[in-house]
Amino acid sequence: MDCFMLAVSVVLPLFLYMLVGVLIRHFKIFTEENFKAVNRMIFHVLIPLTLFFSVYKVDLKSAVEPKLYVYVWLSVIAVFCILYMVFRKVLHNTLPECPAEDSLIKLNRPDAATMLQGMFRSNFVLFGVSIASSLCDEEGVAAISALAAIVVPTFNILAVILFESVRGEKVSVKKMLAGILKNPLVDAGILGIAASVLKLRLPELITGPFEKLGDAATPLALVVLGGMLSIKSISAHRYYLVFSAFIKLVFIPLVTVGLGIIAGFRGNNLVAVLAVFAAPTAVASTPMAQAMGGNGKLAGEIVAVTSAGCIVTIFLWVFVLSGMGFI
Numbered sequence: 091m092d093c094f095m096l097a098v099s100v101v102l103p104l105f106l107y108m109l110v111g112v113l114i115r116h117f118k119i120f121t122e123e124n125f126k127a128v129n130r131m132i133f134h135v136l137i138p139l140t141l142f143f144s145v146y147k148v149d150l151k152s153a154v155e156p157k158l159y160v161y162v163w164l165s166v167i168a169v170f171c172i173l174y175m176v177f178r179k180v181l182h183n184t185l186p187e188c189p190a191e192d193s194l195i196k197l198n199r200p201d202a203a204t205m206l207q208g209m210f211r212s213n214f215v216l217f218g219v220s221i222a223s224s225l226c227d228e229e230g231v232a233a234i235s236a237l238a239a240i241v242v243p244t245f246n247i248l249a250v251i252l253f254e255s256v257r258g259e260k261v262s263v264k265k266m267l268a269g270i271l272k273n274p275l276v277d278a279g280i281l282g283i284a285a286s287v288l289k290l291r292l293p294e295l296i297t298g299p300f301e302k303l304g305d306a307a308t309p310l311a312l313v314v315l316g317g318m319l320s321i322k323s324i325s326a327h328r329y330y331l332v333f334s335a336f337i338k339l340v341f342i343p344l345v346t347v348g349l350g351i352i353a354g355f356r357g358n359n360l361v362a363v364l365a366v367f368a369a370p371t372a373v374a375s376t377p378m379a380q381a382m383g384g385n386g387k388l389a390g391e392i393v394a395v396t397s398a399g400c401i402v403t404i405f406l407w408v409f410v411l412s413g414m415g416f417i
Contacts (some may be wrong), residue, residue: 097409100224104217105401107309111316125317129373130369132311137215138278139304144219144235145282147228154233158359162366163240164348169367170210170248173337181256184324196290197330203256204384205330208371208392209337211245214238215275216373217400218365220308221360225408229360232286234365234391239279241366243270249375253382315373319394327388331395334371338396338401343368347407351416360417368407370396 114120120128174181180202197205212218214240222234250266271274286291324331343364350363369392380386411417 093413108316109311136307212369217369291390
């Protein structure tokens with residue numbers, strides 16, 4: 091019963107926040123454009139504040155375990171490489187592209203690249219911090235937040251490599267690095283790490299209001315995510331979506347968390363692995379697919395399906411891992 095209640099305590103807030111967003115959209119309090127505008131504010135202001143203060147307040151030297159960071163980083167790359175090899179024939183098919191149909195065999199290049207991105211790139215910052223705050227102590231939350239400085243740029247780099255290789259164009263390292271340095275999540279993580287390591291301490295009178303503002307990031311972001319979910323017009327891609335959601339929410343966490351247990355990770359460290367790999371597809375994958383020749387519509391559908399599905403899968407992961415005494 092304790093394991094069940096722990097799992098409920100992690101998942102129920104996610105569900106309720108997203109439900110509020112769905113209701114706001116249903117009753118037309120906000121339009122889709124309103125949600126997009128609020129989402130931009132959350133991405134550029136609130137979540138960076140959350141990441142910064144989560145890391146800034148804690149002594150990272152005692153909270154961070156290098157073995158964990160190396161494992162997560164290598165696992166992200168390994169997942170991408172394995173998926174790329176699975177889709178390799180489709181991604182480099184020089185024959186005329188097939189129309190999107192209800193068959194993975196007839197998958198075309200833009201759809202294949204979009205699905206691959208949807209499977210390896212997770213909404214780690216939003217869902218990871220939320221999971222960590224329910225399952226970890228303050229040091230655990232800080233360590234997981236600091237992972238953003240490693241995981242987010244890695245996701246971005248791999249996504250750029252994926253779409254550029256599919257389009258047959260050379261990857262511009264200069265543009266890629268510039269894009270990463272402009273990412274507010276990466277900047278916040280780096281600044282937080284620097285402030286923690288250098289033991290910089292700002293007056294509470296200044297940090298207090300900004301920290302409280304950052305506290306609104308997770309619930310508000312989940313409300314917005316719920317408001318942006320749409321299950322319309324997904325029937326044409328239903329097989330793609332089921333396959334992508336299974337790989338993203340079940341298979342990849344099963345392998346990475348399982349190997350993490352074998353590697354000796356427990357408690358906060360195993361929660362970190364779960365937060366990175368069991369989270370749904372990143373919302374940022376949709377504009378990336380639209381801008382780089384992928385299927386933006388399919389990308390948005392993958393975000394919607396995995397975001398809704400993770401309510402069930404995260405509950406099961408937490409329930410099973412806590413029941414076995416790993417977290």
